[in-house]
Amino acid sequence: MKLGFIGVGKIATSVIEGIFNTKINIKEIILSPKNRQNTNSLRNKFKKIKIAKSNQDVLDKSNWVVLSITPKVGKQILKKLKFKKNHIVLNFMSTIHNQELKKIIFPAKQIFKIAPLPMIKYNLGPIIIYPKNKTIENFFNKLGKVISTSNENENKKLWVMTSFMATYLEIFNTAHKWFVKNRINQNKSKEYINHLFRALNNELIKNSNYSIDKMVKEFQTKGGINEELLMRAKKSGIFKNLNKGFDKIYNRVK
Numbered sequence: 001m002k003l004g005f006i007g008v009g010k011i012a013t014s015v016i017e018g019i020f021n022t023k024i025n026i027k028e029i030i031l032s033p034k035n036r037q038n039t040n041s042l043r044n045k046f047k048k049i050k051i052a053k054s055n056q057d058v059l060d061k062s063n064w065v066v067l068s069i070t071p072k073v074g075k076q077i078l079k080k081l082k083f084k085k086n087h088i089v090l091n092f093m094s095t096i097h098n099q100e101l102k103k104i105i106f107p108a109k110q111i112f113k114i115a116p117l118p119m120i121k122y123n124l125g126p127i128i129i130y131p132k133n134k135t136i137e138n139f140f141n142k143l144g145k146v147i148s149t150s151n152e153n154e155n156k157k158l159w160v161m162t163s164f165m166a167t168y169l170e171i172f173n174t175a176h177k178w179f180v181k182n183r184i185n186q187n188k189s190k191e192y193i194n195h196l197f198r199a200l201n202n203e204l205i206k207n208s209n210y211s212i213d214k215m216v217k218e219f220q221t222k223g224g225i226n227e228e229l230l231m232r233a234k235k236s237g238i239f240k241n242l243n244k245g246f247d248k249i250y251n252r253v254k
């Protein structure tokens, strides 16, 4: 497989690092020349990386093409490029859907919308694939947990939660900053919170058939400190606002 990347930013770099952590059989990875810092660092690290002369050169040299530019850049540059009929196109762009893309990159029509996340670098995290396809799923199965769908509305809803990463980390950060403000050593703070979050995620994974509502109740003692913090958080409107945020993101993604 000759895999080309148009756009070599944060997510493309994580995907490439992730690929080289697996035994996926890749002949060559061809990178678009913009963002020299990322392209040079990848080329210095991995033998199979080539930097193309132009975006068109990427397309001419690849059979699978990853579109990993922002939607705004995609709308500006893709119409000027010549795609091949048999290109397999992996569309990472959050707000450009396959139907719209098909018109822009004709005659290429094998298009898959993919949502990898930065944790793919360590071959972890969910990867949304739309529509379902065995070859594409086999490729990404080695890079993380594939969640595939052939229902476009479902695909758009799944994409909403890709917006949750920074907010999740900020919850961790809030706990960490509280510890540090109260003179807990940085390492001890991170160690405690890492283990707390990891163990709670483990509860969710191990009890995946169990009601999460019930689990939330079971992690509170009547009149205890978990009950108090949750009550205060609810009163502040944090969860209602998070829900409204998901709705807003859905409107943007759909």
Ligand SMILES: NC(=O)c1ccc[n+]([C@@H]2O[C@H](COP(=O)([O-])OP(=O)(O)OC[C@H]3O[C@@H](n4cnc5c(N)ncnc54)[C@H](OP(=O)(O)O)[C@@H]3O)[C@@H](O)[C@H]2O)c1
Residues within 6 Å of the ligand: 006, 007, 008, 009, 010, 011, 012, 032, 033, 034, 035, 036, 055, 067, 068, 069, 070, 071, 073, 077, 092, 093, 094, 095, 114, 115, 116, 117, 118, 162
């Ligand atoms: N980050 C995520 O977790 C994530 C997850 C799923 C999907 N996505 C999607 O993946 C896409 C890329 O996201 P990102 O986070 O990787 O953004 P990013 O770090 O900003 O990467 C975009 C890259 O495109 C390059 N670029 C700009 N103009 C270009 C051109 N004319 N030709 C070729 N490359 C060009 C930029 O280079 P310069 O820096 O030199 O301008 C930059 O390195 C977005 O559509 C996003 O919606 C991201």
